[in-house]
Amino acid sequence: MDTNIRICGEAGQGVQTTGDLLTHALAAAGLHVCATQGYMSRIRGGVNSFDVRIGDAEVLGARVPAELLVVFTREALDNCRSSVAEGGLVLFDGQADDGVIALEMAKAAAAAGGSALMANAVAAGAVYALLGLDLGSLRAALSKQFAKKDESVARTNIACAEKGAELVAARRGAVKCPKPGQPFGAVVSGSETVGLAAAVAGVKVVSSYPMTPSTGVFTWLAGAADRYGIVVEQAEDEIAAINMVCGATYAGVPAMTTTSGGGFALMAEGLSLAGMCELPAVILLSQRPAPATGLPTRTGQEDLLFAAHAGHGEFPRAIFAPGSLAQAYDLTRRAFETAHRWQTPAMILIDQFLADLQRNVAPMDETLRPIDRGLLDVPPADYRRYAVTKNGVSPRAIPGAGPFVITDSDEHTADGHLTEDLAVRVEQQDKRLRKCKGMLAEFLLPEFYPAPAAEVLACWGSTWGPCREAVDLLRAAGRDVCMLHFGQVWPIDGRRVKPMVAGRKVTMVEGNATAQLGSVLKGAGALGRFKAILRYDGLPFTGPEIAERAAGRVKS
Amino acid sequence: MSARKAEPVGRMNETAWCPGCGNHAILKTLDAAVAEAGLDRRKLMLVSGIGQAAKLPHYTDANVFNGLHGRALPAATGIKLANHELEVIITSGDGDMYGEGGNHFLHAIRRNIGVKCFVHDNQVYGLTKGQASPTSELGFVTKIQTHGVVSVPVSPLALAIVENATFVARSSAVVPEHLQKMMVAAIRHKGFALLDILQPCVTFNKVNTWQWYKQRVKELPAGYDPANRALALETALKWGEEIPIGIIYRAERKTFEEQQPALAKGPLALTYGK
Numbered sequence A: 001m002d003t004n005i006r007i008c009g010e011a012g013q014g015v016q017t018t019g020d021l022l023t024h025a026l027a028a029a030g031l032h033v034c035a036t037q038g039y040m041s042r043i044r045g046g047v048n049s050f051d052v053r054i055g056d057a058e059v060l061g062a063r064v065p066a067e068l069l070v071v072f073t074r075e076a077l078d079n080c081r082s083s084v085a086e087g088g089l090v091l092f093d094g095q096a097d098d099g100v101i102a103l104e105m106a107k108a109a110a111a112a113g114g115s116a117l118m119a120n121a122v123a124a125g126a127v128y129a130l131l132g133l134d135l136g137s138l139r140a141a142l143s144k145q146f147a148k149k150d151e152s153v154a155r156t157n158i159a160c161a162e163k164g165a166e167l168v169a170a171r172r173g174a175v176k177c178p179k180p181g182q183p184f185g186a187v188v189s190g191s192e193t194v195g196l197a198a199a200v201a202g203v204k205v206v207s208s209y210p211m212t213p214s215t216g217v218f219t220w221l222a223g224a225a226d227r228y229g230i231v232v233e234q235a236e237d238e239i240a241a242i243n244m245v246c247g248a249t250y251a252g253v254p255a256m257t258t259t260s261g262g263g264f265a266l267m268a269e270g271l272s273l274a275g276m277c278e279l280p281a282v283i284l285l286s287q288r289p290a291p292a293t294g295l296p297t298r299t300g301q302e303d304l305l306f307a308a309h310a311g312h313g314e315f316p317r318a319i320f321a322p323g324s325l326a327q328a329y330d331l332t333r334r335a336f337e338t339a340h341r342w343q344t345p346a347m348i349l350i351d352q353f354l355a356d357l358q359r360n361v362a363p364m365d366e367t368l369r370p371i372d373r374g375l376l377d378v379p380p381a382d383y384r385r386y387a388v389t390k391n392g393v394s395p396r397a398i399p400g401a402g403p404f405v406i407t408d409s410d411e412h413t414a415d416g417h418l419t420e421d422l423a424v425r426v427e428q429q430d431k432r433l434r435k436c437k438g439m440l441a442e443f444l445l446p447e448f449y450p451a452p453a454a455e456v457l458a459c460w461g462s463t464w465g466p467c468r469e470a471v472d473l474l475r476a477a478g479r480d481v482c483m484l485h486f487g488q489v490w491p492i493d494g495r496r497v498k499p500m501v502a503g504r505k506v507t508m509v510e511g512n513a514t515a516q517l518g519s520v521l522k523g524a525g526a527l528g529r530f531k532a533i534l535r536y537d538g539l540p541f542t543g544p545e546i547a548e549r550a551a552g553r554v555k556s
Numbered sequence B: 001m002s003a004r005k006a007e008p009v010g011r012m013n014e015t016a017w018c019p020g021c022g023n024h025a026i027l028k029t030l031d032a033a034v035a036e037a038g039l040d041r042r043k044l045m046l047v048s049g050i051g052q053a054a055k056l057p058h059y060t061d062a063n064v065f066n067g068l069h070g071r072a073l074p075a076a077t078g079i080k081l082a083n084h085e086l087e088v089i090i091t092s093g094d095g096d097m098y099g100e101g102g103n104h105f106l107h108a109i110r111r112n113i114g115v116k117c118f119v120h121d122n123q124v125y126g127l128t129k130g131q132a133s134p135t136s137e138l139g140f141v142t143k144i145q146t147h148g149v150v151s152v153p154v155s156p157l158a159l160a161i162v163e164n165a166t167f168v169a170r171s172s173a174v175v176p177e178h179l180q181k182m183m184v185a186a187i188r189h190k191g192f193a194l195l196d197i198l199q200p201c202v203t204f205n206k207v208n209t210w211q212w213y214k215q216r217v218k219e220l221p222a223g224y225d226p227a228n229r230a231l232a233l234e235t236a237l238k239w240g241e242e243i244p245i246g247i248i249y250r251a252e253r254k255t256f257e258e259q260q261p262a263l264a265k266g267p268l269a270l271t272y273g274k
């Protein structure tokens, strides 16, 4: 079983602080926690929400009804009340009402000797009491959170939490709570996971321009820069960011930029440069709804085709789209490895939903394990950067050590010098494109969950969690359905995907309005007719939603 | 497979420049300056954008990153961060640096990244056949600016001084000895160096000719104090019958590389995995 706690309020009121606190505390209590966020593009005001979904087994995404709603303002109450489950409760910093428990949080904080800021601890304490949980893990979480401050800060916060619990003591256990087990793992977010994996893979130069929802990865890397020996630079614009990455990779270090759709659009020419100069540039593209500025803080999966086709001309690239946090770790590393093995750009496609998603998962390896850069140990005296080879990969040396390394965005000879010899042009373009074959052979096959079935819900990237939950719900209702999740979305080896879907009813489940992966699969000859469940209102799919829509749609 | 040559890769044999172009003099002077400064060619890293000037790196013996139009600076910044032991010199055009790459120009100066920026300033777009550049003078007539340029020209040196650049100099292809001195001084400067090189374009700029520059360029007076920022700004803005050449402004400031903890153990490219 699982329980959903939704916290709503204005930006700047502590929605995030309360949510983070509960996420860490409830994980430490031995529950499976999945935290997701929805916020507006502003610093103050509006209505933000933070869902903490807890279960006695893995929880992979959000769901809408909340058994407990915590609201800080009347506006938030009016806005979010419809999301309360039948028989659910509301904890409100205002007047009591039917199903609404009043709790004057700032006042309670003051009574416990704390400041108005500690209303968050009061709220968390009350949530604990309503769930019927022992306060131990909450106390521990607060101690940990304020470990670096004066000891009195944690003590006062704990007193506030206790006050909150005390004030709702009459309703202790009123909200059903899953049974806690042994505490396990650590709480991590998608942004953190991608950042960590990049640092561990040996990224040495990170150059980006801030843009939601990619800023989390950028920020995490800045915080880890000293530990891992990384130069992190806020570039003047995305054009500078990608060109710095191109320069750094040319000179021999793994480098990456982080961005979202609009910023990536500015990088298109630089991406093409990486294709031409055969540079292992890695780009993290965290998607949000578009066109143009779109919905800056919401989620979407609208940039697959753009990522696959951005940049003028024809050149190889790989695009990975992790679903789970574990996969975000693995595929980020794989993006760096692929980029270096094939000397061509690679991208990691996530979105606001996955970037902000937090779960307690098995701890991830934080030890530096630098990838193989694929450099020649000792380049020969007659070294040529773009020597024509069978698999398209030319020997890579870096400048400074021996023979000159010459590279040009113009078409160039094997020497790297610009040329207008059209035969050489064809030879070099063929060489570059020959890499596609080898890259296709390394295509990461999509995965079935739990096993192939008559009906297939096919998805990519962050839709993995909600889709998996939907499959569980549908199968529990007796449907012969499975998920097919694509962790790599470009290039697709259609010849190997085709037999996987042949004879099955395929429904594409995508966070866009046009079923972009569906069209890629069609183009790759993997798929004929398909149906689609699409969402593009800026919110992530939920498992129950997909199940409900699939029940109507997949029925035959 | 293309025939494999046995000899090391080096400069191209033939340039794509017009006879009489100022670029020839700049190239020759650069070679002389590299020798005079005693640079190890293996560590010489020439970076450029796109344009006639930007082809220079191919015509000498060096590592070459000939990137995108306007983007020499960010590419050079990335290279310098990856391996700060490389001697990174940009040779690019006025359109490349002050037009397409204008934003990078502003910010590279703020960083004080240790890159030497040699701008071949012919006050015109050469490669694309004669449109106005950001330094073209008012009234300069082209096939696009048919009634003459109406936007005032940028003053790159003044801009750089205002931005707290640490080395700001001007020279010209018409005075190679002076140019060589300026190149060597720029190379020896720690931090970002801007050297604006007035360069005749014999095909597309019939106004600012060899003669025109020769008559106007004038070395700074003896005793000129390049540390005086107000004077430097005044000097940088001088343009007309007399155009001052020399080191107009010089200051000391920590470089960008020096302030990166990650670079303390040596160049990232060389210490990777160690």
Ligand SMILES: Cc1ncc(C[n+]2csc(CCOP(=O)(O)OP(=O)(O)O)c2C)c(N)n1
Binding pocket: B050, B051, B052, B053, B054, B069, B092, B093, B094, B095, B096, B097, B120, B122, B124, B125, B126, B127, B128, B133
């Ligand atoms: C993104 C982009 N825009 C436009 C061009 C076309 N282009 C190439 S060079 C150039 C201007 C060259 O002028 P300058 O930098 O002054 O160099 P010059 O040829 O005068 O030496 C232009 C507009 C290009 N290559 N790329």
Ligand SMILES: [Mg+2]
Binding pocket: B051, B093, B094, B095, B120, B121, B122, B123, B124, B125, B126, B133
């Ligand atoms: Mg020019």
